Amino acid sequence: MATTSIQVNETPLVLYLLRRADDALILGHRLSEWIGLGPILEEEMALGNIGLDLIGQARSLYAYAAEAEAAGNDEDTFAYLRDAPQYRNLLLAEQPNGDFGQTMVRQLFYSAFADPYWRAMTASGDATLAAVAAKSEKESAYHLRHSSEWVIRLGDGTQESHARVQEAVDVLWPYTGEMFECDAAERTLADGRTVIDPAPLRDAWDGTIGAVLSRATLTLPQNGWMQSGGRTGRHSEHLGHLLSTMQHVQRTYPGAAW
Amino acid sequence: MYTQGLSNPDTAAPAKAAEGAGLAARFQERVDAEERIEANDWMPDAYRRTLTRQISQHAHSEIIGMLPEGNWVTRAPTLRRKATLLAKVQDEAGHGLYLYAAAETLGRSREEMFDDLLSGKAKYSSIFNYPTLTWADMGAIGWLVDGAAIMNQIPLCRCSYGPYARAMIRVCKEESFHQRQGYEIMVALCRGTPEQKAMAQDALNRWYWPCLMMFGPPDGDSTHSDQSTRWKIKRFSNDELRQKFLDALVPQTEFLGLTLPDADLRFELGEGDATKDGARGHWRHGSINWDEFRQVLAGNGPCNRERIAARRRAHKEGAWVREAAAAYAAKQAKQKLAA
Numbered sequence: 001m002a003t004t005s006i007q008v009n010e011t012p013l014v015l016y017l018l019r020r021a022d023d024a025l026i027l028g029h030r031l032s033e034w035i036g037l038g039p040i041l042e043e044e045m046a047l048g049n050i051g052l053d054l055i056g057q058a059r060s061l062y063a064y065a066a067e068a069e070a071a072g073n074d075e076d077t078f079a080y081l082r083d084a085p086q087y088r089n090l091l092l093a094e095q096p097n098g099d100f101g102q103t104m105v106r107q108l109f110y111s112a113f114a115d116p117y118w119r120a121m122t123a124s125g126d127a128t129l130a131a132v133a134a135k136s137e138k139e140s141a142y143h144l145r146h147s148s149e150w151v152i153r154l155g156d157g158t159q160e161s162h163a164r165v166q167e168a169v170d171v172l173w174p175y176t177g178e179m180f181e182c183d184a185a186e187r188t189l190a191d192g193r194t195v196i197d198p199a200p201l202r203d204a205w206d207g208t209i210g211a212v213l214s215r216a217t218l219t220l221p222q223n224g225w226m227q228s229g230g231r232t233g234r235h236s237e238h239l240g241h242l243l244s245t246m247q248h249v250q251r252t253y254p255g256a257a258w
Numbered sequence: 259m260y261t262q263g264l265s266n267p268d269t270a271a272p273a274k275a276a277e278g279a280g281l282a283a284r285f286q287e288r289v290d291a292e293e294r295i296e297a298n299d300w301m302p303d304a305y306r307r308t309l310t311r312q313i314s315q316h317a318h319s320e321i322i323g324m325l326p327e328g329n330w331v332t333r334a335p336t337l338r339r340k341a342t343l344l345a346k347v348q349d350e351a352g353h354g355l356y357l358y359a360a361a362e363t364l365g366r367s368r369e370e371m372f373d374d375l376l377s378g379k380a381k382y383s384s385i386f387n388y389p390t391l392t393w394a395d396m397g398a399i400g401w402l403v404d405g406a407a408i409m410n411q412i413p414l415c416r417c418s419y420g421p422y423a424r425a426m427i428r429v430c431k432e433e434s435f436h437q438r439q440g441y442e443i444m445v446a447l448c449r450g451t452p453e454q455k456a457m458a459q460d461a462l463n464r465w466y467w468p469c470l471m472m473f474g475p476p477d478g479d480s481t482h483s484d485q486s487t488r489w490k491i492k493r494f495s496n497d498e499l500r501q502k503f504l505d506a507l508v509p510q511t512e513f514l515g516l517t518l519p520d521a522d523l524r525f526e527l528g529e530g531d532a533t534k535d536g537a538r539g540h541w542r543h544g545s546i547n548w549d550e551f552r553q554v555l556a557g558n559g560p561c562n563r564e565r566i567a568a569r570r571r572a573h574k575e576g577a578w579v580r581e582a583a584a585a586y587a588a589k590q591a592k593q594k595l596a597a
Binding site: 025029032033035036037038039040041042043044045048049051052055056058059062075076079080099100101152153154156157158160161164245246248249250253255256257258 | 351446577
């Protein structure tokens with residue numbers, strides 16, 4: 001492995017795979033940061049579990065990206081030897097954990113999308129993607145249920161928990177629009193029925209989030225402005241710090257096998 | 259709590275002296291006959307106290323033990339290592355839960371036991387007060403710390419107290435997996451670059467002596483051993499277990515091409531499990547610095563303060579979550595009642 005970052009030939013399929021893999025890896029990494037910090041032991045296990053599911057999804061998608069690119073890269077070069085501008089994940093996934101409420105709202109926003117997304121993707125014309133989707137759909141359904149239950153509990157819990165989780169909803173809201181974007185590269189794959197266009201999932205997502213927030217006695221933010229840029233490598237300041245931790249050992253001992 | 263239905267020592271125990279002596283004799287007969295004592299069975303108060311202390315300490319060790327390894331989950335060098343380390347730490351949380359549940363059958367609640375940990379009243383394994391400084395420490399902990407733990411824990415699968423013995427069967431299966439996982443990390447490092455091998459040797463240098471200490475003081479100095487042996491909680495002495503561990507450790511170290519940091523390590527011929535050049539005997543370690551062990555137990559290890567502070571901080575910062583969950587559950591119960 002070279003010291004410097006790898007170069008990736010981002011064909012539409014490779015780019016698509018890296019985007020979805022990066023979403024899962026970065027969010028999974030964030031959840032793994034909770035070890036030893038959870039509010040109760042059961043939740044440390046649950047957060048670790050969800051993190052493991054996501055890291056597993058990322059590995060399947062990177063493996064397929066490596067196969068599709070056929071340039072000698074593998075899951076680890078993709079994960080450890082790309083710098084922040086080469087990462088293609090949603091801005092939502094890289095947002096810091098904040099308190100437990102913020103972590104659960106971030107999970108809810110993502111999982112309410114991932115659940116119907118992967119379900120629809122089980123019909124992909126690409127057999128590998130359909131198989132990844134079949135596994136991810138089951139996992140995402142559980143993640144959605146778990147995060148929904150917590151957002152409801154916290155929203156309709158105490159005055160303090162209500163205020164904290166409403167703040168989390170407001171802070172993270174501007175990062176939700178990016179999930180439904182479909183650029184030209186992804187459009188060519190959608191036209192070929194390899195992937196689905198995520199835009200039509202918006203109504204289902206709005207319905208899920210509306211129902212959960214309503215039960216949680218929380219309100220939807222009025223501000224409709226959405227942040228964007230993760231898919232093309234324009235990230236928030238947070239991703240560089242995450243990568244500097246995650247990639248530290250690989251970058252310090254170039255070429256070593258672990 | 260779930261434990262309320264179980265016989266309580268305060269109400270069940272004040273039998274007449276003669277009756278008490280009869281019960282105690284019957285209890286010992288059952289233990290001697292290798293019968294399992296169950297939660298609702300009569301047991302001496304001291305047996306209950308000893309087990310509550312031992313099982314809860316074991317649970318605390320799992321919970322504190324998540325921290326030194328959690329320190330490297332975000333820096334694991336490959337995705338496979340990251341996933342397996344995260345799964346391992348998750349197993350430890352599971353062991354903690356499992357063991358707290360086993361201890362609760364003796365009458366104390368998990369919350370009370372956890373409070374004892376946070377207040378510093380309860381102890382946990384001295385080993386987790388050492389820092390994890392490089393990735394090789396993830397290998398060394400799995401190989402050595404989990405290896406030592408297994409030596410201690412396999413005999414506990416036959417402990418006289420049923421709920422503990424059954425919990426240990428599952429815990430041991432996972433621990434042996436963790437040990438292999440740790441050794442595999444060491445193998446990869448030792449087959450790697452000179453820097454990686456040096457990292458592995460450095461980790462071994464730092465963990466060897468504290469791991470020998472994990473088995474507790476030499477047999478002559480151990481305070482709890484005699485009674486625990488009669489009650490068949492403890493099946494082997496500290497020194498016997500330490501010896502088994504060392505006999506297994508030496509050939510594993512040789513396979514890795516590493517050196518144990520023990521100038522006085524030697525092979526003694528005689529009756530024993532270890533073999534060298536075809537001869538039977540035992541490996542003998544040099545003298546252990548028991549002063550260091552006492553200092554770590556007294557709170558002066560490199561990380562004692564940090565470990566407890568980390569758990570206290572997590573508990574405090576999570577208070578609003580637990581309060582919210584309780585408030586929500588109360589609201590739901592009230593609504594259900596009104597409906």
